[in-house]
Amino acid sequence: MAHVLERIYHNQLALEAAVMELTPWVKSRGSMEVGENVRGALQSIGENAGHIKQGLARLKRLDIDQ
Numbered sequence: 001m002a003h004v005l006e007r008i009y010h011n012q013l014a015l016e017a018a019v020m021e022l023t024p025w026v027k028s029r030g031s032m033e034v035g036e037n038v039r040g041a042l043q044s045i046g047e048n049a050g051h052i053k054q055g056l057a058r059l060k061r062l063d064i065d066q
Contacts, residue, residue: 002059009052016045 020041027035 002056002063006056009056012045016042
């Protein structure tokens, strides 16, 4: 289970990176509001990434202990 969740976590990081690349492009075309909305979403993704990583570490420890 931890392995599958880790893959999902890696996908989340990849999507975050892709969206980060697109944000300046959107802003440069005059969509400041959309750009700010994206930045807010990216902030949430970043904050959650730390919690997800900690949870995965706990799951892996449980797998080892069993």
